[in-house]
Amino acid sequence: xxxxxxxxxxxxxREILKGLTLSVKAGEVAAIMGPNGTGKSTLSYVIAxxxxxxxTTGDVRLNGENILDLDPAERAAKxxxxxxxxxxxxxxxxxxxxLKAALNAQRRARGEPELQTPEFMKRVKEAAASLGxxxxxxxxxxxxxxxxxxxxxxxILQMALLQxxxxxxxETDSGLDIDALRVVADGVNALRSPERAFIxxxxxxxxxxxxxxxxxxxxxxxRIMRSGGPELALELEERxxxxxxxxxxx
Amino acid sequence: xxxxxxxxxxxxSSFYEEMRDKGAxxxxxxxxxxxxxxxxxxxxxxxWHYTDLKTAMGRPAPLATASRAALSLPRAHDxxxxxxxxxxxxxxxxxxxxLPDGVIAQSLRDALAQGEPHVLSAxxxxxxxxxxxxxxxxxxxxxxxxxIQIAPGAxxxxxxxxTTLASAEAAQSTYTRALVMLGEGARATVVETLGALSSxxxxxxxxxxxxxxxxxxxxxxxxxxxxVDQAIRVASxxxxxxxxxxxxxxxxxxxxxxxxxxxxxxxxxxxxxAVFNGATLGxxxxxxxxxxxxxxxxxxxxxxxxxxxxLDDQSVGVFQGKVIxxxxxxxxxxxxxxxxxxxxxxxxxxxxxxxxxxxxxxxxGHGATCGRLDKxxxxxxxxxxxxxxxxxxxxxxxxxxxxxxxxxxxxxxAFLSDRVSAWLSRRISR
Numbered sequence: 001x002x003x004x005x006x007x008x009x010x011x012x013x014r015e016i017l018k019g020l021t022l023s024v025k026a027g028e029v030a031a032i033m034g035p036n037g038t039g040k041s042t043l044s045y046v047i048a049x050x051x052x053x054x055x056t057t058g059d060v061r062l063n064g065e066n067i068l069d070l071d072p073a074e075r076a077a078k079x080x081x082x083x084x085x086x087x088x089x090x091x092x093x094x095x096x097x098x099l100k101a102a103l104n105a106q107r108r109a110r111g112e113p114e115l116q117t118p119e120f121m122k123r124v125k126e127a128a129a130s131l132g133x134x135x136x137x138x139x140x141x142x143x144x145x146x147x148x149x150x151x152x153x154x155x156i157l158q159m160a161l162l163q164x165x166x167x168x169x170x171e172t173d174s175g176l177d178i179d180a181l182r183v184v185a186d187g188v189n190a191l192r193s194p195e196r197a198f199i200x201x202x203x204x205x206x207x208x209x210x211x212x213x214x215x216x217x218x219x220x221x222x223r224i225m226r227s228g229g230p231e232l233a234l235e236l237e238e239r240x241x242x243x244x245x246x247x248x249x250x
Numbered sequence: 251x252x253x254x255x256x257x258x259x260x261x262x263s264s265f266y267e268e269m270r271d272k273g274a275x276x277x278x279x280x281x282x283x284x285x286x287x288x289x290x291x292x293x294x295x296x297x298w299h300y301t302d303l304k305t306a307m308g309r310p311a312p313l314a315t316a317s318r319a320a321l322s323l324p325r326a327h328d329x330x331x332x333x334x335x336x337x338x339x340x341x342x343x344x345x346x347x348x349l350p351d352g353v354i355a356q357s358l359r360d361a362l363a364q365g366e367p368h369v370l371s372a373x374x375x376x377x378x379x380x381x382x383x384x385x386x387x388x389x390x391x392x393x394x395x396x397x398i399q400i401a402p403g404a405x406x407x408x409x410x411x412x413t414t415l416a417s418a419e420a421a422q423s424t425y426t427r428a429l430v431m432l433g434e435g436a437r438a439t440v441v442e443t444l445g446a447l448s449s450x451x452x453x454x455x456x457x458x459x460x461x462x463x464x465x466x467x468x469x470x471x472x473x474x475x476x477x478v479d480q481a482i483r484v485a486s487x488x489x490x491x492x493x494x495x496x497x498x499x500x501x502x503x504x505x506x507x508x509x510x511x512x513x514x515x516x517x518x519x520x521x522x523x524a525v526f527n528g529a530t531l532g533x534x535x536x537x538x539x540x541x542x543x544x545x546x547x548x549x550x551x552x553x554x555x556x557x558x559x560x561l562d563d564q565s566v567g568v569f570q571g572k573v574i575x576x577x578x579x580x581x582x583x584x585x586x587x588x589x590x591x592x593x594x595x596x597x598x599x600x601x602x603x604x605x606x607x608x609x610x611x612x613x614x615g616h617g618a619t620c621g622r623l624d625k626x627x628x629x630x631x632x633x634x635x636x637x638x639x640x641x642x643x644x645x646x647x648x649x650x651x652x653x654x655x656x657x658x659x660x661x662x663x664a665f666l667s668d669r670v671s672a673w674l675s676r677r678i679s680r
Contacts, residue, residue: 048633051625076635088630092648098631101644106635141648158634 001026001197002047002166007058009039009046016042018222020058024166024215027194031208031233032201034219035241040201041085043219044170047199048082049075062166076102077109079165083155083172090142095154098142099124103161127160131187148175156187167191168199173207185210205237220244259289261310262387265423268313269391273362277374281389288383295383300568300600301539303384306482306508311421311453314338314393318417321447327665329411329441336417337393337424352404352436358395358427369397372461373429378488378545379514385486388457391425395456402433402463409439409471409662416445416452421480423453430458432466432495439469439659442501444485446476451507457486462495464519471662472501472528473669474509479535481507486514493519493548500657501528502666503538504673510539510568517551517579524551527653529558531673532565532597539568544586546579546612553583558653559590560646561597562677572604575612584614591649592622593642593677643674 002024009017016039024030034040045053047060049072060068067075090098104114115123128138131153143151152172159167169188173181188198188211200211208216208230216232218225218241225244226232266282290307291298317336323343325331332355333343339357349355361369379385396412412428430440442458462468477483489497503509515524530538544553559567569588590599601618623645631641650670657663 048629050629050633071638072629072632073635073637073641076633080633082633084630088624088626090627090630090645090648092651093644098634098644101640102631102634102636105637105640109635109637162635 003061005059008056010056011053016222020223022224024197026197028214029198031213031216032219033236038220039222040219041170044082044168048072077106081159081162081164081167083169085170087143087151087155089144091144093142094139095142096138127157131157132183149180152184156184166197170201173202205233208233258310265313265391274370278390281386284386285383291383301510311423314422314424327661329409331411331413332396333413334395334426335415337426339394339396352401354399356397358397361397372431378516378543384484388425388455392427393425395426395428397429400432400436400438404436406438409441411441413443414456415447417447419448419450421451426456428458431461432468434463435465437467442472444474449478451478451480453482455484460489462491464492465494467496470499474503475505477505477507479506484510486512489515491517491522494521496523498525504531506534506536508537513542516545516547518547520548521550524553525656527556527656529650529653530567532561533563536565541570544573546575546582549579550581555586556653557588558650559599562593564596567599570602573614575607575609577608579609580611582612586616588618590620639678643678
């Protein structure tokens with residue numbers, strides 16, 4: 001599904017990713033863990049296509065196609081979805097209006113017919129109900145004045161509607177209480193499928209108790225330092241990231 | 251006494267000679283005297299600093315004399331229309347016969363001929379607007395317009411649309427004035443439409459005078475459109491609100507040419523409430539100036555102003571807003587906000603908010619910002635699949651929507667949203 005090879009990325013003058021290599025298969029849930037400031041969010045931005053996060057060398061392939069030259073909307077239409085660590089507030093734009101515009105823009109880009117309002121409403125209502133999102137929230141401006149937990153749920157709602165092939169969850173657990181965490185995790189688990197891959201970026205092992213990963217990757221110093229199975233997350237929880245930071249000093 | 255210097259003022263003087271015996275001589279003379287003190291304002295007049303009318307006007311276009319005979323005007327919404335065309339009120343194009351009980355409408359010309367004292371005094375701008383030379387000039391030269399009286403207690407469901415149009419094939423000047431008087435506790439919706447049907451550079455000076463008796467409520471939607479590069483449009487709004495009265499207004503400014511909308515509003519009784527919101531859609535070389543004086547003369551008044559300027563190409567926006575709180579106008583609550591979104595390198599915005607507060611127990615605030623589309627917001631929307639231009643359009647629409655929230659009439663709101671969408675579609679497609 002996703003193949004990243006020797007990726008170097010600079011933001012401004014600073015090199016953040018320094019030769020990152022990662023492979024995620026269809027159906028896989030890959031957890032990326034690592035200390036602060038190590039480039040985890042940068043990785044998510046590069047995959048999603050954020051301006052100013054340019055790859056100097058290396059390759060990012062989605063189902064064999066190099067996506068680095070595509071703009072964010074083209075990548076989204078090909079199935080890339082980023083659940084933001086800090087979802088952006090969009091005043092004046094009703095959540096429902098935004099959802100429909102996004103969904104239909106992707107469908108147009110893929111040559112699919114646009115969804116008409118009744119069918120669209122049906123899908124939104126179902127997804128909202130399963131995530132405990134009240135109807136009146138959908139009429140409010142997107143994320144404006146939403147609590148941290150509401151914003152994260154809204155990210156998952158968008159993911160459920162857009163049905164991406166590769167979903168990147170950037171610290172979706174931050175700022176969530178335990179009940180909200182469970183709702184969000186249930187939402188993600190409901191979308192797991194053999195055709196879909198997830199990259200779950202997190203600091204803590206806690207989220208991975210709810211979203212069981214197939215693989216765990218330790219990221220530090222702009223690279224994947226170690227990869228393993230779910231047991232690696234438990235080891236990190238116990239020992240922290242000191243081993244990986246120490247390597248840099250050495 | 252009169253120290254008229256320029257050719258422009260000599261021409262205007264000849265207009266005055268033509269109009270001075272067309273009713274309300276004292277009102278006209280007072281207007282002319284006031285205008286003559288300063289003449290056509292240029293950049294050195296502080297309140298006109300960002301809109302150099304004198305340079306733009308050059309030599310005034312000839313005074314409009316007759317309006318076109320036959321005309322078919324499309325309807326954008328379900329309002330009862332009262333049409334002033336090329337400076338002349340046109341009953342034949344208006345829905346006079348369909349006006350509901352409680353509404354009396356007549357042409358300004360007839361009203362001036364009848365000379366009823368309460369109408370004449372309502373037409374005058376004796377206080378806050380009196381200092382403005384262009385509003386004074388409007389009083390001196392007013393050709394025609396419409397006078398509407400709404401009976402006390404009447405609740406008028408259908409909106410009344412005051413349409414002022416220019417259709418002449420050659421450049422002309424028009425001076426029109428409308429008056430809407432709402433009796434005690436009356437309620438009505440007025441749409442003020444200013445447009446142009448020809449590509450001649452018209453010079454339009456129009457005024458709308460609103461008088462709200464105690465407890466009256468007026469919803470007002472203003473829409474400027476049309477015009478060409480060299481056209482000039484100055485529209486003055488004078489609003490007097492008595493105790494407990496309320497005005498809720500929104501203006502959409504689009505089109506071309508030099509546009510200035512000036513609002514002189516006064517809360518003349520306790521517990522009056524005024525909302526003056528607006529959005530400007532600037533393209534080409536549109537110059538759109540909104541100048542507002544919100545005068546709290548009595549206690550417990552509330553005022554809200556939310557303006558959004560969306561400026562593309564070489565368009566220029568101006569917002570000058572002054573909130574005055576008079577001595578004794580305690581418990582005044584005022585919030586004024588002007589935000590501009592610059593969509594091109596050449597677009598420009600001039601923001602000048604002011605507060606003049608002479609009472610101590612008040613809450614007043616103002617904010618003015620000017621910026622570009624937010625990169626984080628754009629990335630968020632494009633990452634969800636919206637192509638760049640569509641993402642921009644959605645953000646711009648959201649920005650405009652914030653000023654449209656207070657519009658209660660669903661049909662008018664939909665009409666205005668459609669106008670914003672149409673403007674945005676043109677931006678996406680080029």
